[in-house]
Amino acid sequence: NCCHKHTLIMRVNGKNTSSKPDDSAPMVEDVTSADYYFDSYAHFGIHEEMLKDEVRTKSYMNAIMQNPHLFKDKVVLDVGCGTGILSMFAAKAGAKLVIGVDMSNIIHQAREIVKTNGFEGKVQLLQGKMEELTLPVDKVDIIVSEWMGYCLLYESMLDTVLYARDKYLAEGGIVMPDKAIMHICGIEDAEYREEKLEFWNDVYGFDMTCIKKIAMTEPLVDTVEAQQICTKTCQLKSLDLQTCTKDDLQFTVPYRIQASRNDYIHALVVSFDCGFTKGHKEVWLPTGPRAKYTHWRQTVFYLGEILTARQGEVVEGEFTLKCNERNHRDLDLRISVNFEGENHGRTQAAYDFRLR
Numbered sequence: 001n002c003c004h005k006h007t008l009i010m011r012v013n014g015k016n017t018s019s020k021p022d023d024s025a026p027m028v029e030d031v032t033s034a035d036y037y038f039d040s041y042a043h044f045g046i047h048e049e050m051l052k053d054e055v056r057t058k059s060y061m062n063a064i065m066q067n068p069h070l071f072k073d074k075v076v077l078d079v080g081c082g083t084g085i086l087s088m089f090a091a092k093a094g095a096k097l098v099i100g101v102d103m104s105n106i107i108h109q110a111r112e113i114v115k116t117n118g119f120e121g122k123v124q125l126l127q128g129k130m131e132e133l134t135l136p137v138d139k140v141d142i143i144v145s146e147w148m149g150y151c152l153l154y155e156s157m158l159d160t161v162l163y164a165r166d167k168y169l170a171e172g173g174i175v176m177p178d179k180a181i182m183h184i185c186g187i188e189d190a191e192y193r194e195e196k197l198e199f200w201n202d203v204y205g206f207d208m209t210c211i212k213k214i215a216m217t218e219p220l221v222d223t224v225e226a227q228q229i230c231t232k233t234c235q236l237k238s239l240d241l242q243t244c245t246k247d248d249l250q251f252t253v254p255y256r257i258q259a260s261r262n263d264y265i266h267a268l269v270v271s272f273d274c275g276f277t278k279g280h281k282e283v284w285l286p287t288g289p290r291a292k293y294t295h296w297r298q299t300v301f302y303l304g305e306i307l308t309a310r311q312g313e314v315v316e317g318e319f320t321l322k323c324n325e326r327n328h329r330d331l332d333l334r335i336s337v338n339f340e341g342e343n344h345g346r347t348q349a350a351y352d353f354r355l356r
Contacts, residue, residue, distance in 0.1 A: 059285035063276035179275035186231035259309035
């Protein structure tokens with residue numbers, strides 16, 4: 001049950017009271033919110049959450065370590081390298097040079113980690129924006145990056161990966177992961193809706209529905225239980241990271257989902273899978289409600305009108321995703337719903353959301 005809204009950790013300025021390792025490396029506690037996005041990744045807490053996400057980290061580890069033939073004597077670029085974990089996997093798999101790039105001040109800890117683990121000669125870490133740096137090589141053979149955000153495209157980091165691909169990837173080179181697929185399904189979630197949304201209808205006798213209207217426009221990032229799913233799943237969007245362009249990252253696509261049982265549809269849920277398909281054996285990183293937990297969880301969009309659906313009835317419409325004009329790392333989303341049910345009547349509506 002979606003009973004606790006996930007607080008986006010990148011919004012929290014954490015504190016670290018550890019001593020400063022050297023004069024050139026600023027302490028994490030000195031970080032301010034001047035550049036909210038990059039500063040947030042300077043704090044070790046967000047990296048701890050990602051590293052402890054075994055589905056995420058082991059998928060990358062397996063895709064790299066099980067394919068030493070791809071990495072032997074190759075030059076690898078790690079975009080958004082963080083603590084350097086993927087860079088070290090690549091070096092361990094046989095790469096002759098790994099270049100890790102990160103804007104965040106976590107790069108100082110990453111350099112120490114690389115040195116401590118004996119990869120100082122093989123792994124070079126650069127601090128700065130990918131778009132503003134000049135790499136020490138003209139071309140790389142492999143680009144590896146963990147760029148995915150909530151609802152796949154939140155934070156727009158994929159833009160940077162595509163920039164690096166177009167500028168630095170050699171002909172015949174590989175992007176890892178090379179596939180990303182978004183899915184949508186419907187869920188029953190009466191308990192959360194009542195607790196968090198209908199609550200505003202009567203707050204100690206006062207009407208606060210104006211806040212409910214705001215809450216309805218913010219998607220929920222949380223874990224959805226498999227038993228809540230009450231429709232079949234539909235593929236929304238498939239991206240080939242070897243060839244897609246920035247224009248492909250903003251889109252309107254149709255969807256069609258069929259009720260798998262008699263139930264109420266309170267929300268639509270979006271998740272994604274990422275694939276590493278260029279190796280000897282494909283590796284997939286799933287984030288859907290039927291898969292093992294990941295830190296991405298799922299993204300839940302509550303509908304303004306609850307749908308009463310009988311098994312076999314169809315909900316269809318369009319799903320629109322685009323970057324917010326004022327803050328390109330936020331997402332503006334619109335979901336249209338067209339449904340006619342035997343016990344429901346007809347619903348035609350469109351709902352606007354902002355993931356921020």
